[in-house]
Amino acid sequence: GQNIDQPTEMTATEGAIVQINCTYQTSGFNGLFWYQQHAGEAPTFLSYNVLDGLEEKGRFSSFLSRSKGYSYLLLKELQMKDSASYLCAVRGPFSGGYNKLIFGAGTRLAVHP
Amino acid sequence: SQTIHQWPATLVQPVGSPLSLECTVEGTSNPNLYWYRQAAGRGLQLLFYSVGIGQISSEVPQNLSASRPQDRQFILSSKKLLLSDSGFYLCAWSHRDRANTGELFFGEGSRLTVL
Numbered sequence: 001g002q003n004i005d006q007p008t009e010m011t012a013t014e015g016a017i018v019q020i021n022c023t024y025q026t027s028g029f030n031g032l033f034w035y036q037q038h039a040g041e042a043p044t045f046l047s048y049n050v051l052d053g054l055e056e057k058g059r060f061s062s063f064l065s066r067s068k069g070y071s072y073l074l075l076k077e078l079q080m081k082d083s084a085s086y087l088c089a090v091r092g093p094f095s096g097g098y099n100k101l102i103f104g105a106g107t108r109l110a111v112h113p
Numbered sequence: 114s115q116t117i118h119q120w121p122a123t124l125v126q127p128v129g130s131p132l133s134l135e136c137t138v139e140g141t142s143n144p145n146l147y148w149y150r151q152a153a154g155r156g157l158q159l160l161f162y163s164v165g166i167g168q169i170s171s172e173v174p175q176n177l178s179a180s181r182p183q184d185r186q187f188i189l190s191s192k193k194l195l196l197s198d199s200g201f202y203l204c205a206w207s208h209r210d211r212a213n214t215g216e217l218f219f220g221e222g223s224r225l226t227v228l
Contacts, residue, residue: 030215031214031215033216033217040201040222040224041221041222042203042219042220042221042222043157043203043217043219044219045216045217045218048214048216050214087156087157089157089217091214091215099145099207099215100147100159100162101147101159101215101217102159103149103156103157103158103159104156105155105156106155106156
């Protein structure tokens, strides 16, 4: 089976830095995505890693270690609008299907003043 | 530019009634299409995906079905809804080209409440 783990909830202070971890054990791997989802809305794309290392995009960075089955999303200079769920997703192929994304349960981040 | 729309946005249905959610994509051709469900406080569960007209892969055994009558149309259906079918349903598409990253582009979502 496929397993993607991330913490259920995190809290942080406005202006601070927060790191959201994701570990995965999947039968295939062709990239890892991070999505942001505000309550009641559809997820929106944040980042994509397919090779080991850090990808930086403004206040957001994402890191991948394929040998460890590990990724993190780093959010800097937190703003109140960053309060949302952050979804880790692994791209297949899995069991005969390619280009499938399997999602973790998401980490609900609350940013406080 | 590419767009994806799904409807209805919200619906409340009695147990045992039928369901039809529709999704259309514009501005691209031959997309991969997906239906996901998100139960309250839980992650996205892949229900169906399609790589072409009439080609549907089911991920989870259940009383839902999907159809792709046209290249850019994806329909989620049920003949008889169960209470457990309540949730937030998301349609998504990705580029068919394997060389692409495979990023998913989501529709606005349909919130289904079964009473």
